[in-house]
Amino acid sequence: MNDKTKQILLTNDDSIHSPGLWAAAEALDSLGYVHVVAPRDQQSGAGRSMPIHSSGIIEKMTLHVNGKDWPVFSVDGSPGQAVLHGIYDVIQAKPDLMVSGINYGENIGSGITLSGTIGAALEGASLGIPALAVSMQTKREHHLSLSTEIDFKIAGLVTHQIAQKMLSISLPDDVDVIKVDIPMDVTNETPLEITRQSRQRYYFPVTSKRKSLSDRSPVGYEIRFNPDELEKGSDVYALLVEKKISVTPISIDLTSRADFAELQDLLADH
Numbered sequence: 001m002n003d004k005t006k007q008i009l010l011t012n013d014d015s016i017h018s019p020g021l022w023a024a025a026e027a028l029d030s031l032g033y034v035h036v037v038a039p040r041d042q043q044s045g046a047g048r049s050m051p052i053h054s055s056g057i058i059e060k061m062t063l064h065v066n067g068k069d070w071p072v073f074s075v076d077g078s079p080g081q082a083v084l085h086g087i088y089d090v091i092q093a094k095p096d097l098m099v100s101g102i103n104y105g106e107n108i109g110s111g112i113t114l115s116g117t118i119g120a121a122l123e124g125a126s127l128g129i130p131a132l133a134v135s136m137q138t139k140r141e142h143h144l145s146l147s148t149e150i151d152f153k154i155a156g157l158v159t160h161q162i163a164q165k166m167l168s169i170s171l172p173d174d175v176d177v178i179k180v181d182i183p184m185d186v187t188n189e190t191p192l193e194i195t196r197q198s199r200q201r202y203y204f205p206v207t208s209k210r211k212s213l214s215d216r217s218p219v220g221y222e223i224r225f226n227p228d229e230l231e232k233g234s235d236v237y238a239l240l241v242e243k244k245i246s247v248t249p250i251s252i253d254l255t256s257r258a259d260f261a262e263l264q265d266l267l268a269d270h
Contacts, residue, residue: 006032006167007095009124011082012103013043013116014146016074020102020136022065023152027160028099031167035095036072037086039079039116044105044144046078048119054081058089079120087127097167098124101134102155105143106181108235108246109202118179118250125176125252130166133177133250134159137184137239140223154190155182158245177250181235183243192245198234200225 008028012021016038028034040059054077063070073090075082079100087094100120107115121133136155138147162178171178179197183190206220230237238246 004033006097007091007093008032008034008163008167009083009086009091009095009098009129010034010036011038011079011086011098011100011120013039013046013079013100013120014104014144015039015042016061016063016072018104018146019148019150020104020152020155022063022070023156024099024102024134024159025070026066027156028163031160031164032096035086035091036070037075037082037090038072039082040074040076042144043079043116045114046080046116046119047114048080048122049078050080051078054078056081056085058085079116080123083120083123087124087129094127094129096130097163098129098131099134099159099163100124100131101136101180102152102159102182103133103135104138104145104147104150105135105140106137106202106239107133107135107179108181108239109198109200111201111203112179112197112250114203118177121177121179122250122252125250130171131177132159132163132166132180134162134180134182136182139184154186154188157188158182158186158192162247172249174251174253175249176252179235179246179248179250181239181246181248183239183245185243186245190243190245192247193238193242195235195238195246195248196231196233197248197250198231198236200230200234200236202236 121131
């Protein structure tokens, strides 16, 4: 498939200078015209936010990657805002596919709404665009590093394969985003599994000691999990225990799957 009439919007939350973003660009290049519109600065943890202080300034740049000059667009804004500027200012049309990633660090468990990678995909999906969010498991110290030590080659191949499918078929009802998490030791033989999002927390907040509440003390995080408590069939279990590529269908409908009649009875007196 080498259809340059297909329009692909590519973004991330690690910034326009991320090697993961460029691995995705290279992987998607043969599938269509790739519009790279990404945040100017590191935006990990931004979720689907729309900060009011973002200027929305867009800078057209040329980056040289793997022997090719790429015209790209750097946005002063969040990943979600980069998606909107990509659609309304750069492409000036809805693309056929929106891809977010490849992210430094896995996005699994109950904290996925914190992720700017997932947030960008959700923003595209809310506009009716099929969206793919790809994350690569890395060591904690590499999450914000943009390290060139991370090998995105196979992650790029996975991104290409799933994007190719998404460009040729329609997603099932109630599937708006395909979330992919790739283990750090991935090989060509690593199996893929369709998973559910775990309800368990994976990134736990950590605060630093300070003498006064007026001292600077941003909330950090650490990774904690008990393999014996993980739900089989979940993204966390597949990635961490089975060492598989986790593929999770995500819906923008956050309505609980509760029994409405039961809830009605509980609220009957109100």
